[in-house]
Amino acid sequence: MRRGLLLFLLFMSAGLACQPAPPGSDTGVEEPLPDDGEEPLPDDGSGPNPLCPGPIEPETSEVAALSLPARTISTPTIAYYVSDQRSTRTRMVVEGQAALALGPDAPSSVTMALDSVIDARCCCNPIPGAITIDQIGAIQGAIAVEQTGPTTFSVRVSEEGTSTFEVSGVIAVPEGGLDACSAYDDTRELPVTLLMTVQAARLSWQIETPAECGASAVIQSNRPLPITTAAFDAAGQRFYPQNIEHPAVDVVGTGVGLRVREGGAPADIVATGDGSVVITAADSGASREVSVIPAARIDAMDVAFALPGVAGGVRALVDGETLDGFHRRGNRVVAVISGLASGGVPLCSEARTEDFEVTSSTPEACAVDGRLCESIEIPRGDLLTRSAEVIADGTCAVRVDAPAFAGGAGLGAEISVTLKSTESMIDLTP
Secondary structure, X not given: OOEOOOHHHHHHHOOOOOOOOOOOOOOOOOOOOOXXXXXXXXXXXXXXXXXXXXXXXXXXXXXXXXXXXXXXXXXXXXXXXXXXXXXXXXXXXXXXXXXXXXXXXXXXXXXXXXXXOEOHHHOOOEOOOEEEEEEEEEEEOOEEEXXXXXXXXXXXXXXXXXXXXXXXXXXXXXXXXXXXXXXXXXXXXXXXXXXXXXXXXXXXXXXXXXXXXXXXXXXXXXEEOXXXXXXXXXXXXXXXXXXXXXXXEEEEEEEEEEEOOOOOOHHHOEEEEEEEEEEEEOOOOOEEEEEEEXXXXXXXXXXXXXXXXXXXXXXEOOOOOEEEOOOOEEOEEEEEEEEEEEOOEEOOOOOOHHHOEEEEOOOOOEEEOOOOOOOOEOOOOEEOOOOEEEOOOEEEEEEEEEOOOHHHXXXXXXXXXXXEOHHHXXXXXX
């Protein structure tokens, strides 16, 4: 009998398994069916299994152009860390930093909360106890700070540059709250001083794509645009504002339809068709073009076959080899799409698992069954959710086909390996 998953893998993947296909099915079709009378999990990505989303299907709400407003943050999360150089046994001195954007799209003020602090000398855990702010002072720079609650204060910056201020208060430490921290005297009230630094800048936004996209960003139809927005200050230095997530953008498609979920970001925009999309930052006019192609124009693919691993046990497979012994390896032959291309240009969108068929010509040794959605170690690439379960020792021959690729002629890849002592494999159940 195969060993069960290690405890930590069970913890990571608990509740994430998909429903298996009916016994004996070896077609690799992405249609999970009920098992033992249970209801099947939703297959549209809305179910409780984010590791195994369903296909993205076109919607009737597609448009040729759309505009997204800036997404702002009025209550940024600030990390506060204790300064061991400035703190004493009877007073905690905390340092905090914030970066704020100035401009018409950015909030005129933000609210910050001094709700927890971390001291690396105390096992890196937040110091327990409620914080009460007593005073705000030592304000320097073009900034206004006002207490708005027991632990909160508002910040308004009017000019570019660096501003500073101090916040003083007390932590009501529960009994035993400092037992694991010898940096302070045992007390129920620990004074705390926050030294806050705020950087403010007027920004210019750029539209970027991942480095692997290269000069020509090409994606498959019905995939999200691989774009991000990046902010730069007047000196051309990268700036990471905490009060605005992305700027307003205008998106225009040519030969493609566009759609985005309500409240979505630029990276959530899905393009469908055969053409191009131009994304422009509304404030700076900087733009980026992305080409969109249908599956039929994909003419090359790289497929890696592997045994998924646990704790470093992943093993890429080589056609014709024989393996004996499987420490920290799962009982499945998985396929990973490590690259797609069109006309020699690599695609920079994830492979759509629904475009591929996974089959086994040796079901007595390894049979394709339900969708595998475990959190597992695999070679770099996009995991196809269909996989072949290793049932017994012997020759395992698995094939991957993409029938819609290459103008409908299809592309395929296969592997055949001999597996021995398979009873030592870790059981990975869809």
